[in-house]
Amino acid sequence: xxxxxxxxxxxxxGETVAVENVSFEVSKGELFFLxxxxxCGKTTILRLIAGFMQPDEGAIHFDGRPIVGVPPHxxxxxxxxxxxxxxxxxxxxxxxxxxxxxRHIERHQREQRVEAALRTVHMAQYRDRMxxxxxxxxxQRVALARALVIEPDVVLLDEPLSNLDxxxxxxMRREIHRIHAETGITMLYVTHDQKEALSMAQRLxxxxxxxVEQVGDPxxxxxxxxxxxxxxxxxxxxxxxxxxxxxxxxxxxxRTPLGDLRATLGADGLHSGTQAVCMxxxxxxxxxxxxxxxxxxxxxxxxxxxxxxxFVLSAGGIELRAIQSNPGFEPAPVGREAQVHxxxxxxxxxxAEGAVHAPAEGRGAGLxxxxxxxxx
Amino acid sequence: MKxxxxxxxxxxxxxxxxxxxxxxxxSCRGAFVVNGHFSLAFFQYLYTDKLTRECIVNSLVLxxxxxxxxxxxxxxxxxxxxxxxxxxxxxLTGLLLVPMVMPPFVGAIGxxxxxxRFGSLNLxxxxxGLMHSPVDWLGGARFWGVVIIExxxxxxIMYLNFAAALANxxxxxxxxxxxxxxxxxxxxRKITLPLMMPGLFAGSVIVFIWAFTDLGTPLVFGYRRxxxxxxxxxxxxxxxxxxxxxxxxGVVALTALIYLAAxxxxxxxxxxxxxRGPVYGGEKRVRGLWAGLIxxxxxxxxxxxxxxxxxxxxxxLQKDWFMSVLPSAYTFGHFQDALGHPLTLSSIRNSIGYSxxxxxxxxxxxxxxxxVLVRYAFWGAxxxxxxxxxxxxxxxxxxxxxxxxxxxxxxxxxxxxxxPLLVIAYALRRLPYMVxxxxxxxxxxxxxxxxxxxxxxSPPLRAMRRVTVPLVSAxxxxxxxxxxxxxxxxxxxxxxxxxxxxxxxxxxxIYVLIQRIEDGPxxxxxxxxxxxxxxxxxxxxxxxxxxxxxxxxxxx
Numbered sequence: 001x002x003x004x005x006x007x008x009x010x011x012x013x014g015e016t017v018a019v020e021n022v023s024f025e026v027s028k029g030e031l032f033f034l035x036x037x038x039x040c041g042k043t044t045i046l047r048l049i050a051g052f053m054q055p056d057e058g059a060i061h062f063d064g065r066p067i068v069g070v071p072p073h074x075x076x077x078x079x080x081x082x083x084x085x086x087x088x089x090x091x092x093x094x095x096x097x098x099x100x101x102x103r104h105i106e107r108h109q110r111e112q113r114v115e116a117a118l119r120t121v122h123m124a125q126y127r128d129r130m131x132x133x134x135x136x137x138x139x140q141r142v143a144l145a146r147a148l149v150i151e152p153d154v155v156l157l158d159e160p161l162s163n164l165d166x167x168x169x170x171x172m173r174r175e176i177h178r179i180h181a182e183t184g185i186t187m188l189y190v191t192h193d194q195k196e197a198l199s200m201a202q203r204l205x206x207x208x209x210x211x212v213e214q215v216g217d218p219x220x221x222x223x224x225x226x227x228x229x230x231x232x233x234x235x236x237x238x239x240x241x242x243x244x245x246x247x248x249x250x251x252x253x254x255r256t257p258l259g260d261l262r263a264t265l266g267a268d269g270l271h272s273g274t275q276a277v278c279m280x281x282x283x284x285x286x287x288x289x290x291x292x293x294x295x296x297x298x299x300x301x302x303x304x305x306x307x308x309x310x311f312v313l314s315a316g317g318i319e320l321r322a323i324q325s326n327p328g329f330e331p332a333p334v335g336r337e338a339q340v341h342x343x344x345x346x347x348x349x350x351x352a353e354g355a356v357h358a359p360a361e362g363r364g365a366g367l368x369x370x371x372x373x374x375x376x
Numbered sequence: 377m378k379x380x381x382x383x384x385x386x387x388x389x390x391x392x393x394x395x396x397x398x399x400x401x402x403s404c405r406g407a408f409v410v411n412g413h414f415s416l417a418f419f420q421y422l423y424t425d426k427l428t429r430e431c432i433v434n435s436l437v438l439x440x441x442x443x444x445x446x447x448x449x450x451x452x453x454x455x456x457x458x459x460x461x462x463x464x465x466x467x468l469t470g471l472l473l474v475p476m477v478m479p480p481f482v483g484a485i486g487x488x489x490x491x492x493r494f495g496s497l498n499l500x501x502x503x504x505g506l507m508h509s510p511v512d513w514l515g516g517a518r519f520w521g522v523v524i525i526e527x528x529x530x531x532x533i534m535y536l537n538f539a540a541a542l543a544n545x546x547x548x549x550x551x552x553x554x555x556x557x558x559x560x561x562x563x564x565r566k567i568t569l570p571l572m573m574p575g576l577f578a579g580s581v582i583v584f585i586w587a588f589t590d591l592g593t594p595l596v597f598g599y600r601r602x603x604x605x606x607x608x609x610x611x612x613x614x615x616x617x618x619x620x621x622x623x624x625x626g627v628v629a630l631t632a633l634i635y636l637a638a639x640x641x642x643x644x645x646x647x648x649x650x651x652r653g654p655v656y657g658g659e660k661r662v663r664g665l666w667a668g669l670i671x672x673x674x675x676x677x678x679x680x681x682x683x684x685x686x687x688x689x690x691x692x693l694q695k696d697w698f699m700s701v702l703p704s705a706y707t708f709g710h711f712q713d714a715l716g717h718p719l720t721l722s723s724i725r726n727s728i729g730y731s732x733x734x735x736x737x738x739x740x741x742x743x744x745x746x747x748v749l750v751r752y753a754f755w756g757a758x759x760x761x762x763x764x765x766x767x768x769x770x771x772x773x774x775x776x777x778x779x780x781x782x783x784x785x786x787x788x789x790x791x792x793x794x795x796p797l798l799v800i801a802y803a804l805r806r807l808p809y810m811v812x813x814x815x816x817x818x819x820x821x822x823x824x825x826x827x828x829x830x831x832x833x834s835p836p837l838r839a840m841r842r843v844t845v846p847l848v849s850a851x852x853x854x855x856x857x858x859x860x861x862x863x864x865x866x867x868x869x870x871x872x873x874x875x876x877x878x879x880x881x882x883x884x885x886i887y888v889l890i891q892r893i894e895d896g897p898x899x900x901x902x903x904x905x906x907x908x909x910x911x912x913x914x915x916x917x918x919x920x921x922x923x924x925x926x927x928x929x930x931x932x
Contacts, residue, residue, distance in 0.1 A: 050827075073836075082824075085822065087847070089846050146832070
């Protein structure tokens with residue numbers, strides 16, 4: 001097991017830059033996620049680490065060892081491909097045993113390890129099946145076992161769950177999480193699904209157009225995004241634009257059409273007088289009065305979903321989304337004005353411009369349909 | 377891997393340059409350079425010499441007539457098979473390919489019995505009262521004898537191209553026309569036919585080149601006033617008579633000219649369908665009278681096409697066949713003689729050896745070229761692709777002539793030992809099939825399967841061997857079988873390059889046997905039957921391995 005570090009890695013395809021000056025560290029035993037819309041370069045990074053491509057600039061280290069130039073078959077990484085890439089002419093056990101044969105593990109030990117790996121992924125009873133006799137989820141498990149059995153220094157997972165249906169995806173999330181906990185192996189996991197990343201990652205890097213926008217643990221990335229792209233990609237966000245009036249070391253106040261709003265400072269370089277946006281998550285907007293950041297908004301519509309109720313509000317010419325959990329008996333005051341407020345601690349002030357790379361597509365599953373539509 | 381690929385591509389390119397491009401250029405030089413000076417004298421000669429001019433005209437007419445008749449026969453066949461489902465369809469469509477299992481000149485031996493002045497055909501017609509005096513098919517009408525034999529041999533290639541072209545026509549395009557009120561012949565002429573033009577063109581070009589340069593059939597029928605036979609005759613006196621060069625270059629130039637003219641005429645344009653919707657219906661089921669007519673039509677074609685084969689089998693089996701429709705007595709003696717004859721045994725051995733070697737050669741080159749073409753984008757990929765496909769358009773006759781001209785007096789001199797050149801010629805001529813077969817296979821294998829093996833510790837070449845090659849083995853074996861069997865039955869290279877008896881392959885053996893007066897033709901027929909059985913089995917095996925994709929190999 002190794003730590004993985006990328007420093008200033010750049011990869012170009014002709015004129016287009018697929019990966020631009022990317023740096024991050026994955027510590028030993030960490031489950032690290034690369035999250036971003038399709039085409040943002042995250043798979044390229046995985047392939048650079050696996051050795052299928054060479055970076056144009058920058059260095060990649062395993063445990064401090066430079067790895068650029070080492071051919072892919074000598075890197076001892078275990079890759080799980082998006083298509084699973086199980087060899088259709090070998091059965092489950094042969095697929096899993098392949099890497100052990102390459103490592104000249106003697107037969108008895110090899111069989112034991114194949115058996116153990118298949119048990120880990122709950123596939124021991126399918127060892128003689130051919131890949132085309134397995135369901136998608138089962139193929140996924142075999143692909144995982146094949147990567148794990150060689151005891152790789154790092155496991156690379158390329159959108160491993162994207163070909164599964166929603167239910168299986170949830171199940172496999174738990175499985176991979178469990179396997180990581182059991183093996184303690186370093187894992188690098190690529191996905192465009194922010195729910196997958198938030199629910200599984202120890203830390204994640206959010207990427208856009210070949211660049212890393214933010215690295216952090218799920219809670220800090222969700223609650224303290226550093227720019228509008230991260231805020232909007234990782235969840236739903238209301239953006240209220242205004243001019244920064246004043247700032248202390250942690251909080252700032254912006255003058256907006258909704259009044260002066262206080263929120264945490266999300267990025268460096270926000271000075272008084274600069275344009276900023278106040279980002280508030282829908283679940284942080286509450287109907288009713290409060291201590292700070294109170295304003296009046298018209299309730300345009302509501303959707304009652306049982307455990308939550310979704311609202312569309314408008315105030316000062318801005319459309320806002322709000323989600324209330326545990327809605328009561330009282331019907332929503334649709335068509336009327338209501339008081340709304342949020343905690344300054346829950347909101348973030350972000351630069352109004354910059355780092356807003358409108359993603360081309362693939363805002364991904366898990367977003368509400370209107371957000372997906374907006375992303376396209 | 378990158379460097380390996382570069383080396384392989386360079387090696388293949390060098391091979392193609394040495395044995396494909398260089399001999400052609402050498403022939404060109406021989407045609408244009410006289411005594412060290414550029415000259416068009418020989419081309420003038422092609423035009424002024426009456427005999428040569430007649431040969432060229434005859435060959436052109438032969439090529440055109442064969443192409444037109446073949447197309448006229450193949451088009452309804454392809455339409456009927458593509459659009460209707462009828463009784464015994466699988467069997468009948470399989471039988472349609474039977475003519476491919478025998479070089480036509482072997483069929484010609486048998487057909488001489490059928491088409492003789494007092495042969496089966498004339499006797500049958502006269503018995504039925506349809507004919508008063510016998511037609512001399514092998515005499516004055518021998519042109520038509522050659523046409524019949526070539527049409528019967530070549531229509532499957534045309535049919536496969538047409539069927540493939542039809543399959544590529546999106547049915548919804550026809551449905552759209554029907555929806556607008558078009559139907560019947562008008563629908564076919566305005567919509568279907570233009571859309572299948574590329575297939576029509578491809579099939580016609582292959583058939584034309586084939587008929588234009590066929591050597592075996594005219595030789596056996598004694599129809600010697602064609603270009604191919606002229607060139608064949610020139611090979612023996614190549615040193616002191618450079619007319620052959622001019623003839624060869626003339627043939628290539630004419631072929632290219634007609635190719636371009638046809639391309640213009642047909643307006644060759646691939647109309648890629650923008651999108652293909654779901655296909656509804658497809659084959660229409662027919663019953664009753666229509667089904668009967670369709671089956672009768674296909675059966676008639678199959679029966680006619682099998683005629684040369686049946687004739688060869690009868691010739692091989694006959695003990696007494698004179699002035700009667702069928703032989704009056706039979707014997708298996710010729711088959712035994714065929715296996716006991718010193719010439720046949722050595723020729724069978726030679727053929728198997730040459731074919732096996734050329735198959736190995738094609739296997740190695742074909743796999744590597746196809747792999748590199750599928751997996752890598754590199755400068756010159758298109759050129760390499762074009763070069764390996766080029767032999768499809770180069771007549772064996774031209775290649776063989778070029779070899780004799782180029783390599784005389786070198787270590788590869790075919791007069792001394794033709795084996796290397798024979799093997800290379802066989803391999804080159806069939807290389808397109810091998811590349812096609814392997815290419816199709818590699819395209820279907822996801823590159824990630826290979827990357828997975830590399831990721832788990834296999835060096836790239838081992839990953840290719842252990843993962844990719846096993847996955848495309850069906851394609852490779854099928855391609856190999858095709859290469860092997862067509863090499864076994866190759867005619868023009870064999871006739872020209874094998875000059876000493878101990879190097880004769882089967883086809884040259886058959887050709888030489890035919891010319892022996894006594895039992896020669898019978899032993900030749902028996903040998904032909906052996907070859908036929910052999911090729912039929914190979915094709916069935918290739919068909920089983922490739923399934924419906926077999927047809928794709930014969931397309932341009």
